[in-house]
Amino acid sequence: MEVLKIATAGSVDDGKSTLIGRILYDTRSLTDDKLEAIERTSKQKGFDYLDFSLATDGLVAEREQGITIDVAHIYFSTAKKSYIIADTPGHVEYTRNMVTGASTSQAAIILVDARNGVIEQTYRHFFINNLLKVKDIIVAVNKMDLVDFAQDKFEAIKTEITALAERAGSTQNITFIPVSALQGDNVVDRSTKTPWYTGTTLLEHFEKLEAQDVYEESVARLPVQTVIRPKTDDFHDFRGYAGKLYGGSLAVGDEVTVLPSKTSSKIKDIYFFDKKYSVAERGTSINVTLENDINISRGDIIVKASELPQETKQLNAKVCWMDATNLVVGKKYFIQQGANVIAAKVASIDAVIATDFSGETPATELKINEIGKVSFKLAKTLFYDTYAVNKTTGSFVLIDPQTNNTSGAGFIQ
Amino acid sequence: MNDLRVNTLESEAIYILREVAAQFEKPVLLFSGGKDSITLVRLAQKAFWPAKIPFPFLHVDTGHNFPETIEFRDRLTKELGVELIVRNVQDNIDAGKVVEETGKYASRNMLQTETLLDAIEEFGFDACIGGARRDEEKARAKERIFSVRSDFGEWDEKNQRPELFDLLNGKIELGQNVRCFPISNWTELDVWSYIEREEIEIPSIYFAHKRKVFLRDGMIWSAEDDVVFRAEDEEVKEMMVRFRTVGDMSCTAAVLSDAVSISKVVEEIRDSSISERGARIDDKRSEAAMEKRKQQGYF
Numbered sequence: 001m002e003v004l005k006i007a008t009a010g011s012v013d014d015g016k017s018t019l020i021g022r023i024l025y026d027t028r029s030l031t032d033d034k035l036e037a038i039e040r041t042s043k044q045k046g047f048d049y050l051d052f053s054l055a056t057d058g059l060v061a062e063r064e065q066g067i068t069i070d071v072a073h074i075y076f077s078t079a080k081k082s083y084i085i086a087d088t089p090g091h092v093e094y095t096r097n098m099v100t101g102a103s104t105s106q107a108a109i110i111l112v113d114a115r116n117g118v119i120e121q122t123y124r125h126f127f128i129n130n131l132l133k134v135k136d137i138i139v140a141v142n143k144m145d146l147v148d149f150a151q152d153k154f155e156a157i158k159t160e161i162t163a164l165a166e167r168a169g170s171t172q173n174i175t176f177i178p179v180s181a182l183q184g185d186n187v188v189d190r191s192t193k194t195p196w197y198t199g200t201t202l203l204e205h206f207e208k209l210e211a212q213d214v215y216e217e218s219v220a221r222l223p224v225q226t227v228i229r230p231k232t233d234d235f236h237d238f239r240g241y242a243g244k245l246y247g248g249s250l251a252v253g254d255e256v257t258v259l260p261s262k263t264s265s266k267i268k269d270i271y272f273f274d275k276k277y278s279v280a281e282r283g284t285s286i287n288v289t290l291e292n293d294i295n296i297s298r299g300d301i302i303v304k305a306s307e308l309p310q311e312t313k314q315l316n317a318k319v320c321w322m323d324a325t326n327l328v329v330g331k332k333y334f335i336q337q338g339a340n341v342i343a344a345k346v347a348s349i350d351a352v353i354a355t356d357f358s359g360e361t362p363a364t365e366l367k368i369n370e371i372g373k374v375s376f377k378l379a380k381t382l383f384y385d386t387y388a389v390n391k392t393t394g395s396f397v398l399i400d401p402q403t404n405n406t407s408g409a410g411f412i413q
Numbered sequence: 414m415n416d417l418r419v420n421t422l423e424s425e426a427i428y429i430l431r432e433v434a435a436q437f438e439k440p441v442l443l444f445s446g447g448k449d450s451i452t453l454v455r456l457a458q459k460a461f462w463p464a465k466i467p468f469p470f471l472h473v474d475t476g477h478n479f480p481e482t483i484e485f486r487d488r489l490t491k492e493l494g495v496e497l498i499v500r501n502v503q504d505n506i507d508a509g510k511v512v513e514e515t516g517k518y519a520s521r522n523m524l525q526t527e528t529l530l531d532a533i534e535e536f537g538f539d540a541c542i543g544g545a546r547r548d549e550e551k552a553r554a555k556e557r558i559f560s561v562r563s564d565f566g567e568w569d570e571k572n573q574r575p576e577l578f579d580l581l582n583g584k585i586e587l588g589q590n591v592r593c594f595p596i597s598n599w600t601e602l603d604v605w606s607y608i609e610r611e612e613i614e615i616p617s618i619y620f621a622h623k624r625k626v627f628l629r630d631g632m633i634w635s636a637e638d639d640v641v642f643r644a645e646d647e648e649v650k651e652m653m654v655r656f657r658t659v660g661d662m663s664c665t666a667a668v669l670s671d672a673v674s675i676s677k678v679v680e681e682i683r684d685s686s687i688s689e690r691g692a693r694i695d696d697k698r699s700e701a702a703m704e705k706r707k708q709q710g711y712f
Contacts, residue, residue, distance in 0.1 A: 031688040058551030072554040073547040075600045096575040103577040225431040230464035244428045273459040285427035397580050404584040406574045
């Protein structure tokens with residue numbers, strides 16, 4: 001069965017967790033014991049409706065404040081597909097957790113409160129999903145019940161986001177659906193209150209989406225995670241390079257180049273566990289051997305000789321900053337790209353990018369939740385692709401050597 | 414050739430296990446003899462073949478485990494030739510470091526944490542691989558794949574590291590450790606389907622069998638031994654049951670079942686209207702039972 005991963009986005013109180021709870025409820029994915037727990041707690045809190053956010057807000061602090069702090073992963077399936085929903089927080093403060101949820105998703109639901117229309121957080125979340133190149137965007141205009149299911153409210157939001165997408169040069173598929181998560185309109189079942197809307201419900205739309213992993217690119221990149229050397233009698237000279245194949249495919253006999261040494265070889269065998277295969281497809285965790293003995297270690301990348309990536313010691317990237325300590329010129333970080341970690345120094349901060357796509361402004365530092373253009377001086381040569389070509393070799397995280405925290409995410413343009 | 418189209422989840426788990434082995438100096442696999450840790454073992458075999466699994470197994474034995482599980486544990490580790498470290502909750506009780514719970518719902522589940530943290534310190538483990546899954550429980554649904562713990566084992570749930578794409582940041586300070594969850598994204602049904610596909614052997618208590626039990630709070634408790642407190646008016650009957658999750662005898666209830674094979678178990682779970690942890694008494698203590706245990710260093 002296909003697996004589709006969808007992340008939610010939208011401002012606080014736009015009803016993300018309620019929407020997920022509603023989907024689970026209407027698809028009968030909540031088991032009796034979980035439903036009973038929701039009924040019990042809703043009653044205790046004095047609500048006259050079922051508080052579906054209780055299904056996903058798993059932390060005490062979240063339930064106390066009625067907000068989502070960190071991403072929750074929710075699983076359900078229909079007869080057609082199996083779904084993973086990353087329910088992400090809406091607060092600006094927790095944008096890092098929203099990015100975490102969105103980075104591995106194939107689709108995103110951006111919720112907009114029909115009463116408030118498009119707000120700053122809508123821009124930010126649209127921007128991040130655009131930066132991540134999430135393929136399908138569903139704008140769910142929520143709380144339609146509170147605006148009497150008025151079509152003009154819905155159309156106004158549609159017009160504004162369509163204009164935003166044009167300004168962004170977005171090539172994503174964007175769909176607009178009027179919903180009420182609380183009452184269940186157009187979530188799983190069609191609403192009778194929106195006769196002017198002829199499109200699909202949210203779930204119907206999910207069912208139509210093509211479920212492909214986010215690493216669908218055509219060039220094969222095999223970052224070596226570890227070298228497997230059993231040194232047993234049966235496998236005395238075995239030297240396997242283990243890693244997950246991102247993009248494309250690799251076949252026995254393919255001419256390959258190993259980076260950074262740029263040595264050439266050929267694929268001898270491809271193993272998945274104890275079985276040999278003639279071809280490996282993207283997304284598989286394989287173990288390959290090469291025709292000749294060359295020195296390869298963790299962090300090296302095996303690529304097809306005909307598909308070499310680019311190389312640089314001066315890296316320019318769009319950076320999404322996620323640390324309370326600002327990014328400043330001269331500070332050192334580790335760049336982790338695949339299994340490769342290299343030291344980097346911030347050479348310059350070239351701009352902060354406005355998340356409503358209105359332009360760029362010069363800056364001397366990047367603050368938490370800002371997105372900017374940054375150049376780095378690297379301790380070693382980095383082999384990379386643009387993010388559009390390969391998400392794995394085209395992205396990285398920045399790790400602060402003083403705190404070990406994951407401080408930022410970079411996208412190579 | 415399409416036969417390499419293996420499960421996405423399997424490749425993801427293998428990737429994570431390889432990251433653990435490469436990024437940490439002293440990883441350990443937490444092995445309970447339950448279906449999730451048995452699945453982890455198969456994945457670890459696949460990740461490092463033809464080499465042996467490059468880390469030892471640690472079992473925190475409460476002394477209240479099902480005998481079938483312990484027998485299975487010993488046999489499997491012997492077959493694999495991996496080192497098995499066992500640390501006993503009883504030792505901490507004897508030393509007066511922890512106090513055993515009393516009463517009707519007494520369980521050693523909470524006491525495991527202290528023994529686990531002691532073992533981490535004793536061996537200097539910097540990474541503990543566990544079979545926790547996000548679909549099990551809503552606090553677990555919040556956890557990262559690499560989850561950093563302080564030297565007191567604490568989970569700072571409000572301040573987790575961002576985790577983007579497949580990039581796992583295992584950098585830590587001395588004394589901290591990372592809990593690593595390779596099957597985070599698997600559901601209960603995924604685990605069972607995998608056990609079926611791979612023909613993995615599991616302890617017999619997962620299959621329907623006749624057992625002496627008694628009923629309390631609408632749940633079925635084992636009465637085969639004296640680990641679970643039973644009041645005089647709680648009558649013992651024989652029923653056809655199986656265990657859906659295998660923790661301690663004192664905190665794991667059985668379910669009525671006639672599933673005697675894996676395919677029957679898969680069918681049963683597909684049709685079930687109760688969640689897996691519905692039979693875990695340790696989660697029923699309060700809405701935040703799991704989160705509280707995790708903050709203190711539990712898995």
